[in-house]
Amino acid sequence: MQTWLVNLDAKEPTWARDGALTEEERRRGAEFADTLLARRFLRSRLTVRHLLGERLSVPPAELHIAYHPGGKPYLPDHAGLQISWSRSESLLLLGASSSGPIGVDIERQRPVPTPLDVLATVYPALPAAVGPxxxxxxxxxxxxxxKATGRGLSRGARDVDLVFDVMGAVALRGIRGRGLGAWSGRTGVLPAQGGTPAAVVAVVVQGEMVGSCLSSVKVRP
Structure with a gap:
């Protein structure tokens, strides 16, 4: 398993100008009315192509990325490598696993109004004692x-079994009805550093996860 963290607002590396985007990706980027949002989207797609191409020894422009009906990305020409990515403002987290499904998520730390009400909309089993x-x-x-199961929040969140402790930590107990293999997940806090804002990250894989999710995160330009 590998995960990469990229600050999309950092200085643009040379490879980001190599024109590896597809016509569809360019079209989607052009739909953004906000220039900053458009730049972040386009750079995120270039970054995904660059890092996965580097991992697979494939030119970024030749990497075929497709999507399942629920939106989960996959690599038709490299079925042995499963992928997931997440963006939160200027932050991109990309994950890849050759041992089974993977899902990643990143959220920049920020105040959220009525956070428990928001959480309960997708996870009604939220214990009463849980704090913000x-x-x-x-x-x-x-x-x-x-993201690991490919079902999306609206359909899949209620299958996820979380464990909450009194100190605010959250763990993954399992995912109901999703195959024979055990699922494991970790969360961690990435502190602010070098212009990159603080964020909470999570990684979920099928099978046992060795170490913390932060131990696999590589910060890349």
């Missing part, structure tokens, strides 16, 4: 879990 400090760990774990 559990919101981002729980939300990122839910997002990562449903």
């Amino acid at each position: 400090e559990s919101f981002l760990p729980a939300w990122t774990l839910l997002e990562a879990a449903v």
Whole structure:
């Protein structure tokens, strides 16, 4: 398993000008009315292509990325590598696994109005004693879990079984009805550094995860 963290607002690397985007990606970028949002979207797609191409020794422009009906990305020409990515403002988190499904999520740390009400809309089993400090760990774990299964929050969040402790930590107990293999997930806090804002990240994989999710995160330009 590998995960990469990229600040999309950092200085643009040379490879980001190599024209590896598809016509569809360019069309989607052109739909943004806001120039900053458009630039972040286009750079995120270039970054995904660059990092995965580097991993697979494939030119970024030749990497075929497709999507399942629920929106989960996959690589038709490289079925042995499963992928997931997430964006939060200027931050991109990309994950890849050669041992089974993977889901990743990142959320920049920020105030969220009525966080528990928001969480309960997708996770009605929220225990009454849970405090607002559990919101981002729980939300990122839910997002990562449903990205791993390909079901999305609206359909898949209620299949996710979370465990909350009194200190605000959240863990993944499992995902109901999603195959024989055990699922494991971790959350962690990435502190602000070098112009990159603080964020909460989550990684979910099928099978056992060795170490923390932060231990696999590589910060890339």
